[in-house]
Amino acid sequence: MNPLQTLRIALRALTRNKMRSFLTTLGVVIGVSAVIAMVAIGDGAKARVEATFAAMGSNMLIVLPGTSTAGGAMGGFGSMPTLTWDDLVAIQTEIPTVRAAAPQLRTNAQVMSEEQNWGTQVFGTTPEYFQIRTWPIAQGVLLTQGDVDGGSKVAVIGQTVADKLFGENSNPTGHAIRIKNIPFTVVGVLSKKGQSQWGQDYDDIVIVPVTTYQQKIKGSLKNYVEGSVAVSATSADTTSRAESQIRAMLRDRHRLPLGADDDFSIRNLSEIASAQQEGTRTLTTLLAAIAAVSLLVGGIGIMNIMLVSVTERTREIGLRMAVGAKPADIRLQFLVEALALAVTGGLIGVALGVFGAWRLATSFGWEVLYRPDVIAIAVGFSGLVGVVFGLYPAHKASRLDPITALRFE
């Protein structure tokens, strides 16, 4: 019998018991929708984490002053200055795995243009900072070493600040702003970086030369860096090595005895990133296990209903054999029925999974990423489940003796 005809007969048999067929496919539906939803959400989260870390800067380490003793007398990171400007120079010059290092002095301040007023954060740093964070300029120019050396009253502003102070699609370069009432000239606008994973707006920032910052905005602690140090390693592979080298060097420079706690801490952003990806991976594995169990249960359900169907249709099978069906024809017919059940379940599962992931994503503010290859594999796999679990009932049907089958009540 030709395959199309076989499929038609199978579909007709299945639509005859619509409710039963539907219930039978549920296991596969749940299994496949779980796979689709979990991959969509997992991939969405991964893409978002990756985008976030791409925005923060590649191979980035942050060195913070203060002890890392949890809840210790020092009162947390950054509370007590322990990093000196010489430490910064040493990090920059003495460690070969470090590509660049820059101070990050930060305060909140009111910033004004001629018409507008906006509360934002002001950063004092050096030109290396833009390189560390891989943050290109959109309009105008970046800060230069000359600006730092001369203590110039120039500023580079983020997109959000540009929008708030000068309106959207404006060109603020060359315009004046006042930070804490001190006049600065805007020399450039940074390209848009978007939001961090935690909803912080990267573009809500004003960046000034570190020297100007110390002289005009916040005052200076003389030898100590009154903030943190951003470091970029030479590559992703050397980031961890750079971290341990910086730690060893700083301990040495601060003359910390063996066994004493660090009086600084180092955050490795790529480690945080991979820890988060590890988290998604664990979740993904868990969901995959759930999906596998549902598919297994779904497959057993299909096998069960196919066995019932073979029994119910014993006379039909006997008749088909009497009029010329070969065992292979009967086997194929039931196999195609099981396959059709499973693939239908798979397709419903895809629809449900896509919809479910989208619903979850919109209500929790997650991102989803649908991958056609995963969808194709899921449908293909449900088909495989149908074939595997349909094999035994189909074989049983094909082995019936036509005489006995025709006499079956």
Added chain:
Amino acid sequence: MSGRSLIQFQDVAKVYHMGDVEVHALRGVTLGIEQGEFTAIMGASGSGKSTMMNIVGLLDRPTSGTYLLEGEAVSTLSTERLAEVRNRTIGFVFQSFNLLARTSALENVELPMLYANVARAERIRRATASLDRVGLGDRADHHPNQMSGGQQQRVAIARALVSEPRVILADEPTGNLDSRTSVEVMKLFQELGHSGITVVLVTHEPDIAQYASRVIQMRDGRILSDQRQQPKEAVVPPWTDGDEVDAP
């Protein structure tokens, strides 16, 4: 008996094993049935009639002896080959009709052709012609539950005829029909005989056997008697008369 018979049994025996018990359903039957013959097989229950029909219809194999169909020793063929020969050469009519439920008469009649890979248009053409032949051309899209027993059996006969078989095997085809409808079916079988199709029929009713041109009596797996006779002509009123059902 000539070796040229369409159906040729040579000392055919069939033994069923039920645990330790051996049931001798056929004990060495030798028989020839010619093309176009209309044979009725009679005999007490358990005498081996159905067993013989199943062997003739290639649904079963003899335990010993040989069966030649169109001169070919079919008892040694593979299951697949048997299915093909059955599909081409033999049409079955059952006591309980065995039509597919919730399937139109036309599609029921098409069934054997599905397994012969006949193209769709040709299937419909031949199925329609076959239904016409049994007087049900106007019922092609009726389902079995919309037809009387007689009509259902005629659909079954149309199905048996559709592959233009050489042999029609009917095991108690009138067992579930009233006497009037039984005569209708007999008339149909007589017409088939005239057109060269060989009909073998099992029946318990002597009335029915009268319409055959040959009557074989069986007992205990053996042929007791084998007589050719002048068949009684089946005369019935037109098909539709009084045979209407809950058709819309």
